[in-house]
Amino acid sequence: MPSNTIVERVAADLSKYPPFDVLDPSVLLDLASCISIHYHEEGEVIFNKGDVLGDASFMVMKGAIRLFDTIDGEEVLVDLCDEGDIFGVRAIFGGSTYVLSAHVAEESLVYEMPIEKIRSLIAANTSLSMFFAGEFAKSMQVMERTLTNAFDQHRVRYNEQSCRSFLEHETLEVKPVTNVITCSPDISVRAAAKIMSDCNIGSILVVSPENHPLGIITDTDLRKKVVAQPGSVNERPVHEIMSSPVYTITGGKTVADMVMLMVKTKLRHFCITEDGTVDSPLQGIISEHDIITSEGNNPAVIMKEIMAADQVEQLKKERDKAENLLQVYIRQDVAVHFISNIITEINDALIVKAITFAIAELEHDGFRRPALPFCWLSLGSEGRKEQLLRTDQDNALLYADPPEGKEEEVHDYFLALGRKVTAMLVETGFEQCPAEVMASNPQWCQPVSVWKKYFSRWIQNPEPKALMHSTIFFDFRPVYGEAVLAMELKRNIFEEIATGRGFLEFFAKNALQNPPPLGFFRNFMVEKSRDHANEFDIKSRAMMPLSDAARVLAYELRVPDYLSTSERFRKLAELMTPERDLCLEAVGAYEFLMRLRVVNGLRLVSSGRYINPENLNKIDRQMLRNVFATIEQVQKTLNLRFQLDYIRD
Amino acid sequence: MIDRAIIEAGLFRCRKKALPPDVCRYLMENRKKIPAKKPLNEVRFVVFDTETTGFDLKTDKIISIGAIALTAQRIEVGDSFEVLVRQEKVGDREAVSVHGLLRKDIASGINEISAVTAFLDYIGNSVLVAQHAGFDITMVNRVLWKNFGIRLFNDVVDTASLAKRLEKGPYYNLAHKAGEYRLDNLCERYNIRLHDRHTSAGDAYLTAQLFQRLLAKGKKSGIDTAGSLLMT
Numbered sequence: 015m016p017s018n019t020i021v022e023r024v025a026a027d028l029s030k031y032p033p034f035d036v037l038d039p040s041v042l043l044d045l046a047s048c049i050s051i052h053y054h055e056e057g058e059v060i061f062n063k064g065d066v067l068g069d070a071s072f073m074v075m076k077g078a079i080r081l082f083d084t085i086d087g088e089e090v091l092v093d094l095c096d097e098g099d100i101f102g103v104r105a106i107f108g109g110s111t112y113v114l115s116a117h118v119a120e121e122s123l124v125y126e127m128p129i130e131k132i133r134s135l136i137a138a139n140t141s142l143s144m145f146f147a148g149e150f151a152k153s154m155q156v157m158e159r160t161l162t163n164a165f166d167q168h169r170v171r172y173n174e175q176s177c178r179s180f181l182e183h184e185t186l187e188v189k190p191v192t193n194v195i196t197c198s199p200d201i202s203v204r205a206a207a208k209i210m211s212d213c214n215i216g217s218i219l220v221v222s223p224e225n226h227p228l229g230i231i232t233d234t235d236l237r238k239k240v241v242a243q244p245g246s247v248n249e250r251p252v253h254e255i256m257s258s259p260v261y262t263i264t265g266g267k268t269v270a271d272m273v274m275l276m277v278k279t280k281l282r283h284f285c286i287t288e289d290g291t292v293d294s295p296l297q298g299i300i301s302e303h304d305i306i307t308s309e310g311n312n313p314a315v316i317m318k319e320i321m322a323a324d325q326v327e328q329l330k331k332e333r334d335k336a337e338n339l340l341q342v343y344i345r346q347d348v349a350v351h352f353i354s355n356i357i358t359e360i361n362d363a364l365i366v367k368a369i370t371f372a373i374a375e376l377e378h379d380g381f382r383r384p385a386l387p388f389c390w391l392s393l394g395s396e397g398r399k400e401q402l403l404r405t406d407q408d409n410a411l412l413y414a415d416p417p418e419g420k421e422e423e424v425h426d427y428f429l430a431l432g433r434k435v436t437a438m439l440v441e442t443g444f445e446q447c448p449a450e451v452m453a454s455n456p457q458w459c460q461p462v463s464v465w466k467k468y469f470s471r472w473i474q475n476p477e478p479k480a481l482m483h484s485t486i487f488f489d490f491r492p493v494y495g496e497a498v499l500a501m502e503l504k505r506n507i508f509e510e511i512a513t514g515r516g517f518l519e520f521f522a523k524n525a526l527q528n529p530p531p532l533g534f535f536r537n538f539m540v541e542k543s544r545d546h547a548n549e550f551d552i553k554s555r556a557m558m559p560l561s562d563a564a565r566v567l568a569y570e571l572r573v574p575d576y577l578s579t580s581e582r583f584r585k586l587a588e589l590m591t592p593e594r595d596l597c598l599e600a601v602g603a604y605e606f607l608m609r610l611r612v613v614n615g616l617r618l619v620s621s622g623r624y625i626n627p628e629n630l631n632k633i634d635r636q637m638l639r640n641v642f643a644t645i646e647q648v649q650k651t652l653n654l655r656f657q658l659d660y661i662r663d
Numbered sequence: 664m665i666d667r668a669i670i671e672a673g674l675f676r677c678r679k680k681a682l683p684p685d686v687c688r689y690l691m692e693n694r695k696k697i698p699a700k701k702p703l704n705e706v707r708f709v710v711f712d713t714e715t716t717g718f719d720l721k722t723d724k725i726i727s728i729g730a731i732a733l734t735a736q737r738i739e740v741g742d743s744f745e746v747l748v749r750q751e752k753v754g755d756r757e758a759v760s761v762h763g764l765l766r767k768d769i770a771s772g773i774n775e776i777s778a779v780t781a782f783l784d785y786i787g788n789s790v791l792v793a794q795h796a797g798f799d800i801t802m803v804n805r806v807l808w809k810n811f812g813i814r815l816f817n818d819v820v821d822t823a824s825l826a827k828r829l830e831k832g833p834y835y836n837l838a839h840k841a842g843e844y845r846l847d848n849l850c851e852r853y854n855i856r857l858h859d860r861h862t863s864a865g866d867a868y869l870t871a872q873l874f875q876r877l878l879a880k881g882k883k884s885g886i887d888t889a890g891s892l893l894m895t
Contacts, residue, residue, distance in 0.1 A: 017729055017745030019864035024740050050737035053875045076854075121854070123872075126737065 021047045027075060028125070031098030033145035045135065050126040051075075060102075060116040060124070067105040067112060070126035074099050077122025081114045094119065094639065103146055105129045106136070188272050190265065190286045190298030196221040199228055199253035206231055206252045217283060217301070220256045225295040227285045229258030264290035265297060276302060280317070313339055313356045320363045326371060329364050329442045333404065336360045340402060341616055350605040351580060358399040362493050364442055365390065365409075365435070369494050372434035376427070384424045387496035388413035390435070393451060397489035398561065399578045400608060403615045403622055407436060407444040408486055411453035412499050415461045425459070432459045451486055462499055466506050473510040476520035484521060488565055491576035501574075508572050518570050522656040525562030528554055530645040549624040552611050556638075559645045560604050563652050580604045593651060600648055603641040610634060666816050670694060673813045686811050689783040693816040697790065699890025703878065706889055708733040708820070709744075709785070710792040710871035712863045713799045716750065724750050725775065725802050728782055729864030731871045732789065736878065738871050744785045745864040747772030779806045788817060790889070794846045794870045796821040818893050822849070822874050825892075829880050849873055 025046035028034040034042060050070070054060065054077070061068065063084055072079075074095045081093040081101060095101050101116060106129050136143040196219045197206050210218050210233075217232040231252055239247070239255045247255065262285045263275070275284065282302040288294040316339065320332045336357060343353045369390055373383060394408035395401045411432050416424040432453030440446055453459050460468075469487070472480040488507070492500035511517055557579075564582035571589050573582065580601045587597035614629075615622020627635065652658070670690050677687035697706065711730035717723035725748050732742035749772040772778070782803070793799045796819050804814040823844040842848060850857055850869055853876045859865025878886075886892050 015745075016741050017731065017743040017864040017867075019729065019745060019859055019862055020731055020743045020868045021740060023858055023865070023868065047741045049740045051740065051872075051875075052737050053872070053879055055879050 016047050024049055024051075024125075028073070031073070033142050037139070037142070041135065041139070045127065045131060048128050048131045052124045052126055054118040054122045054124060056118055056120050058118040060118065061112045062115045063112055065112050067109060068102065069105070069130070070102070070128050071100060071105055071132060072102045072116075073125040073127060074101075075123045075125055077124075078119040079122060079124070080117050080119045082117070083114055089115075096635065096639075106132050106146060188267055188300055188304060190300045191304065192298040194219055194296060194299050196225070196296070197252065198223070199256070200251050202249050203231075203236075203252055203255060204248040207236055207248075210236075217299075219260070219285065219296065219299060220252055220258075221296055227260045227262060227287065227292055227296050229253065229256030230260050230283055230285075231256045232283070259292050260285045262287045262290055262292050264288075267300070272300060276317075280321070313360060316360055317363055320360065320367055323367055326368070326438045326441050329367060329438070333360070333364060333442050337403070337616075340612065344609065344612055344616065350608050351578075354399055354402060354578065354608065357402050358396075361396060361401060362392075365392070365439070366494050368435045368438040368442070369431070371438060372431050375434060376430060381427055381430060384413075384416065384420070384427055386414045386416060386424060387499060388428060389492045389495035389497060389499040390453065391490040391500060392493045393490050394486050395489075397491040397576070399491070399576075399581075400561075402608065402612045404443045405445070405621045406447045407439050408447050408451045409436070409453050410451070410458040410487070410490065411460075412465055412503065413461050414496075414499060415463050421461075424461075425456070429454070429456055429459045462502060465503055469503070469507050470510050473507070473514040473517045476517050481520060481524040485524070485562060485565065488569060500576075504574060507569070511569060518566060519656045519658065521569070522563075522566045522652050523658050525559065525566050525652060526649050526658065528559050528562075529649065530556065530559060530642040549626050551623060552607060552614070552625050553621075553623045556641060556645065557604065557607050557611070559649060560600055560607070563648050564600070564604075566652065596644070596647055596651060599644045603644045606637055606641060610638070669813055670816060673811070676812075682811055683780055685780045685784045686813070689787065690813065690816075692788040695788075697788065697818060697889045699888060699893075699895050701889045703882075703887055703889065703892060704735045706734075707787075707789040708792050708874065709789040709817075710867050710874055711744075711782075711786075711799065712793060712866040712870060713802050714861070714863045715802055718798075720798070720801050720805070723802075724748070725778070725806065726750055726772070727863040728778060728803075729862065729867040730782070730785065731864075731867050733792075733871055733875060736875065738868075738875060743864070743867075744782065746778045746781060748775050748778045749773060750775070775806055776810050779803060779810075783807075786817060790818045790820060790893070791815065792820045792822060792870065792874050794822045794849075794866070794873075818889070818895075820874070820892065822870055822877065825877050825881070826873070829877060829884065846870065846873070853877075 021043055025039070025042045028046060028049075029037065029042055034045070037045070060072065060079065074097055076097060079095045079099075079101060081095065082089045093099075093101075102112070104112065132142075132146065136146055195209060195213050195215055197209060199220050199222070206218055210216070210231075217230055219227055220229045220231065222228055229252075235255055235257060260283065261275075261279060261281050265286045267275075272284070276282075284300045285292075285296060286298040286300065287296055313336070316332050316335050319335075320329060323329055323332065340353065340357060343356075377383065389412045391397070391410045391412055392408070393410060395405065396408060411428050413424065413428055432455075436446070436452045436454040446452065451458060468483075472484050472487075476484075490500065490503070560583075561579040564579045564586065567586050567590070568577065568582045571586065573585055573589075575581075575585070577585060583597045583600040583604065587594045587601070590597065610625070610630075611622040613622070614620075614625050617629075630638065670693060673682060673690045674687065674694075676682050677690065682690075709730050709732050711728060713725050714727045714729075715723045715725055727747050728744070730744040732739050734742075773781075791800070800815055800819060807814050826849055827844055846866065846869060847857065847860075849855075850873060853873055855869060855872045855876075857869065859868070878892075881887075881892065889895075
């Protein structure tokens with residue numbers, strides 16, 4: 015009688031991985047008691063291509079095994095197995111020799127499962143036979159498992175889930191109201207109000223004789239423009255008070271489309287016309303109400319509350335709500351770029367609102383606002399529209415050059431503004447930047463001419479600190495105020511880069527300082543520091559290498575837009591045709607990493623930056639491995655493009 | 664030579680049917696030593712651990728034995744062993760709780776004589792392996808001597824000493840820093856995840872994993888036969 019304690023321990027280890035996770039406990043114990051545990055050191059050979067099939071299949075319990083084919087004397091890596099992966103299944107189904115070689119990539123513990131045992135289990139258990147048949151089919155094809163491939167599988171998986179859990183939501187078409195009540199532009203306001211009250215509707219569309227939408231009159235228009243005005247407006251024609259033009263779209267929009275549109279335009283009514291323009295006949299109308307009632311938890315509601323907020327405390331509440339929303343989206347596997355768009359819109363609205371509050375407060379305190387254009391810049395991840403979870407704030411303030419003699423006065427005002435806004439953002443849940451890269455820091459609250467000097471200095475003299483600043487500041491994005499100022503700055507940077515030979519090379523080299531971890535979990539990848547021992551820093555080891563590379567290339571190719579990392583790669587895919595596939599892989603890789611970080615952050619109520627590999631499921635680990643391969647490829651490309659091997663530190 | 668004499672004396676009593684068949688088979692199997700030239704891949708190792716009521720070699724008693732075999736570098740899960748021993752006196756509360764054994768578990772065990780007889784049957788002439796092997800061997804020997812007038816004749820490897828020998832060379836003073844070679848510390852050093860600690864089977868399984876790694880390490884310094892491992 016074998017030892018119960020030991021057999022149960024082995025069974026528990028087996029049950030962590032498919033297909034054994036669904037086995038009956040008694041069957042599992044029976045299998046466990048047949049297992050041999052083999053320990054291998056790095057470099058050992060488990061079998062070689064052409065060897066006679068053994069009498070066991072293998073499962074990696076720890077470590078990593080490389081499976082490769084040898085073609086014309088060259089080794090082609092076919093798969094890399096780590097914890098929970100099964101290999102050598104060919105033996106179960108017959109044949110005579112191994113078609114691949116299995117070598118030990120790092121110290122490994124491998125369970126050997128007798129094929130006779132597996133055969134008898136398969137015979138009695140449908141789910142097992144399905145699994146092994148699938149594994150076998152996979153092992154039949156010598157496949158270079160490219161990332162694209164893996165991402166496709168991933169996408170299919172998510173889509174299937176979407177169909178089940180998400181159908182009633184975003185992917186559903188919003189049905190417009192088709193029996194729209196309309197009136198001609200010439201009828202009186204009083205007549206229009208009467209129609210609205212008779213039909214009990216909140217808005218009426220004003221249309222031309224050809225039924226083209228001209229404008230809209232809503233309850234609000236009536237309240238503000240009619241009731242509040244002195245004199246008799248009632249008899250005036252409606253076209254004088256209607257809101258015009260109306261926002262027109264074509265039909266067939268999903269809830270997701272509409273939510274985005276609503277968040278973006280901040281409008282409440284959308285007209286559907288035949289061709290989506292105001293010059294074609296009206297087909298229907300979709301109001302905010304239709305969108306909201308078609309979905310419970312809604313970003314538009316949050317946006318609306320933010321816009322209507324009159325106290326900072328409300329902002330915090332709304333941002334908390336946004337985090338719930340984020341959770342819902344993540345759970346429902348909504349596309350990351352959609353989520354980040356929504357959350358960025360919300361974050362931006364919060365900043366805008368905080369700035370409005372701050373300006374009002376300063377005015378109240380007797381600070382006169384200088385008659386100078388200024389622009390609030392978000393930097394770093396918020397600048398890249400990637401701040402899904404609230405992390406540290408990175409921002410700066412840029413204002414037009416003040417007239418001579420007024421420098422100090424102007425600086426004082428904007429610095430006071432910067433301090434107020436950053437303090438409000440702290441209250442809203444965005445912590446202070448420990449390095450004080452914030453508009454409340456006098457250094458980062460400056461007129462355009464000084465900002466140009468900063469960038470010029472960083473570009474002309476790319477020493478380490480300059481490069482560090484560059485990675486944060488080059489991602490600036492205007493959030494409030496005169497975007498023209500930001501554009502001016504950006505154009506200036508392009509010019510400086512064109513003249514400052516060598517900067518891009520250093521910038522690129524800097525982007526390579528975090529190579530992706532080559533080994534796998536436990537041994538190589540996890541951090542050595544005490545605080546985060548056995549955790550993996552997803553930000554610096556996986557996301558930064560990609561976002562750094564995207565930034566360098568975007569500036570090299572003079573992409574003027576303020577883009578996120580995945581948007582940059584999408585753009586780069588258009589601009590760099592030979593690297594198109596790699597760039598698209600990078601888009602997928604980065605979005606996957608963002609999702610992973612959010613899931614981890616929501617679970618731990620943290621920034622999500624440190625991930626314990628043991629908490630990842632098998633598919634995520636597989637994906638992560640593919641992501642590392644992409645990062646490595648991106649870095650190689652960068653290295654080649656800038657000939658970095660020739661640059662010495 | 665003394666072993667030889669005890670075995671022959673035991674076999675003599677076997678012929679008189681004075682010893683149980685399992686014990687006699689054990690004696691027969693151990694008449695010959697394992698040849699020094701035998702490759703380690705062909706040797707069956709039994710990694711074992713005993714839990715006792717305390718650490719006094721004279722008065723304390725075995726309450727469980729756990730073991731698992733390792734052959735051709737593989738830990739064979741099916742070739743394992745675990746018995747609970749029924750003891751009248753289970754010693755002080757503290758030791759009992761450390762072992763994770765409840766009084767009623769111990770009461771449900773088999774008697775000491777059957778337990779060691781089953782163990783002899785399981786080990787045959789395999790090489791015994793244990794962490795701080797001396798203690799466990801002595802505990803088993805006491806029962807064997809009292810009841811059958813024999814003791815264990817197997818070759819023995821102590822994992823703590825082997826680890827020390829592989830890490831520091833044969834002349835390192837082990838007493839100097841004994842803590843370094845405790846099972847917990849060794850497991851941590853060799854990346855073995857701790858589970859079921861303080862049950863004899865759990866500890867035997869951990870020790871087996873440790874021994875497996877030590878063998879791999881030893882192979883690189885030329886330890887590949889029974890003789891080179893046992894230093895005979």
